[in-house]
Amino acid sequence: MEIKLNSKIILEKEFKKSVKGYSIDQVDQFLDQIMEDYDAFEKTIEELRAENKRLKEELENTTVRRPQVQQSAGNTNFDILKRLSNLEKHVFGSKLYE
Template identity: 80%
Template sequence: MIRMIKLNSKIILEKEFKKSMKGYSIEQVDQFLDQIMEDYDAFEKQLNELRAENERLKADLENSTRRQATVQTPTPNTNFDILKRLSNLEKHVFGSKLSE
């Protein structure tokens, strides 16, 4: 099951927290959120690169499969075919000299 990503760096940046008398240090929270934003940006960039690479590889695979289907493999010659061709060539080259 693919889980959709709910956060991005803009949502993290714009997140507001309630303030209280004995709350967390605002500077520490801001610094931590900045680190999270950087990670999300890096994650999003890497995800987009991997998606693009995945699409390119799928296209390459499809093109390769098409090329293989259009390339005809030559039929291998059997020994009988080779001997028959050789015999015909000898008859053509030497003609009546073979019967002598």
């Protein structure tokens, strides 16, 4: 979807005048409202783009950290198994291998 208008284009728009035309004041007031809306839309779009960029960067940083957490969990599991093995050796001694 391509945006074809902005507040500057709306402001500078000239209409042909005719005998049975519209009230110039009403058209100007309506165009002023449209310009305000376009300005608000542009501001909202820029805010959303900035938020989108921030969230993408946050997601990248989170994805990079995730493997480190898994690696740490793997080390923890290895440590637990090693301690369990040592405990079995201590409790059961030579009976463990019979």
